[in-house]
Amino acid sequence: MTTHPPPAPAAALMQQLADFAGFSDEEGALTRLYLSPAHREAVAWLRDRMTEAGMSVRLDPAATLIGRYEGTRPGLPAVLIGSHIDTVRNAGRYDGNFGVLAGVQAVAELNRRGERLPFAIEVLAFGDEEGVRFPVTLTGSRAIAGTVTPGAFDVADRDGVRHGDALRAFGGDPDRVGEAAKRPEDVLAYLELHIEQGPVLESEGLPVGVVTAINGARRFRITVGGMAGHAGTVPMEMRRDALTAAAEMILAIERRALAEPDLVATVGTIEALPGAVNVIPGRARFTIDLRAPQDSQRDKAAEDIRAALDGIAAYRRVTLAVEPIHAAPAAQCDPTLMDAFAAAIERAGIRPFRLPSGAGHDAMALATLCPVAMLFVRCKGGVSHNPAESITVDDAAVALDVLLDMLRTLKP
Numbered sequence: 001m002t003t004h005p006p007p008a009p010a011a012a013l014m015q016q017l018a019d020f021a022g023f024s025d026e027e028g029a030l031t032r033l034y035l036s037p038a039h040r041e042a043v044a045w046l047r048d049r050m051t052e053a054g055m056s057v058r059l060d061p062a063a064t065l066i067g068r069y070e071g072t073r074p075g076l077p078a079v080l081i082g083s084h085i086d087t088v089r090n091a092g093r094y095d096g097n098f099g100v101l102a103g104v105q106a107v108a109e110l111n112r113r114g115e116r117l118p119f120a121i122e123v124l125a126f127g128d129e130e131g132v133r134f135p136v137t138l139t140g141s142r143a144i145a146g147t148v149t150p151g152a153f154d155v156a157d158r159d160g161v162r163h164g165d166a167l168r169a170f171g172g173d174p175d176r177v178g179e180a181a182k183r184p185e186d187v188l189a190y191l192e193l194h195i196e197q198g199p200v201l202e203s204e205g206l207p208v209g210v211v212t213a214i215n216g217a218r219r220f221r222i223t224v225g226g227m228a229g230h231a232g233t234v235p236m237e238m239r240r241d242a243l244t245a246a247a248e249m250i251l252a253i254e255r256r257a258l259a260e261p262d263l264v265a266t267v268g269t270i271e272a273l274p275g276a277v278n279v280i281p282g283r284a285r286f287t288i289d290l291r292a293p294q295d296s297q298r299d300k301a302a303e304d305i306r307a308a309l310d311g312i313a314a315y316r317r318v319t320l321a322v323e324p325i326h327a328a329p330a331a332q333c334d335p336t337l338m339d340a341f342a343a344a345i346e347r348a349g350i351r352p353f354r355l356p357s358g359a360g361h362d363a364m365a366l367a368t369l370c371p372v373a374m375l376f377v378r379c380k381g382g383v384s385h386n387p388a389e390s391i392t393v394d395d396a397a398v399a400l401d402v403l404l405d406m407l408r409t410l411k412p
Helices: 007-020 037-052 097-112 139-145 163-170 174-180 200-204 242-258 295-316 335-347 393-409
Strands: 056-059 065-069 078-084 120-126 187-195 208-214 216-225 264-266 270-273 283-292 319-328 354-357 372-377
Touching (some): 007 097, 007 393, 037 056, 037 065, 037 120, 078 139, 097 393, 187 393, 216 295, 242 295, 354 372
Parallel strands (some): 078 120, 187 372
Antiparallel strands (some): 065 120, 216 283, 270 283
16 A cells, blocks of 8 residues: 655645635636636746746647646657636636646656656646636637637627637637647547546545546427416316426436436426416426436437427427437546556555546547546535535545556556
């Protein structure tokens, strides 16, 4: 069993995370939007931390801050370690930020000991994982992978600021984003440390876990059409109530998701029209978010749900319209890298545990470029996207120990 890193690196990491949370666009809350003044301040601060850790630092055309720590000789292919430094509104301090600063801290520890590995390490601080400011997402990681969506820089935020103009003002260049793309031969792997954002590790009593896949997602907008009528005069057996039909549909969706491990389905919005207390709803709208670590699993569930909804609509004499509004494929983590993380966890004296990620991450974009792996860190109550986000210094120490052990034993 290996020992955990000395308390100093983990304590330093936690203090840096606290300091980093001070860069916010909103007084009294952590809100750091892509290409905002707070993002600019965060990049400047992080540039100094990367330099202190022994890295050469640059900002790429998509505003990703990249710190490079050379291997045993200059110019070797790199292992990428990264995550995002943008946040949702009124965020917690660990989502995304932990993965970036943990990468910097790991390199600082290697540098302190004078260690060079048979590959370079690049720590990447992406800026657009959350997709809060502009109606796009993963701009930074897609740029590294060479898969930026055409027209991504023509969209505007709610204040009318064009994405490309904001990027240029920040110091990036939308016309040169293609130059940010890495060549596959220059990249060995992408590793991302991230808080779990769920309760599984806590329920297992484990500080860390190995991610198997990032769930693919499909989303639908459902419209149920019935017949509006007077709440007091239409007998129950003669009603075509769109809302009660929708309610039965929602329960059917829940039953299908409960029937299969790792499948999750969420109805996150619902609306009844005309929306009056004394009127039978003549129309109802709701959304479905369906996720699974295997696309075939998710797609089969979508077919089953559609069949169930059709049956309910026929039985209740209502119309049904199903509109697909989003689809993203699952990203599988690399088996060799998963095993390497698991072996490092076991050497730390901890039971290796594997679990899928229900949330999206920058690793999804990087999976088109190179093998990817993720290490989840336990978070209190599974709470995320919330100021109550919380991890312990002990768990941060375990994560650093596992990352350093894996890097030292990784074969290029």
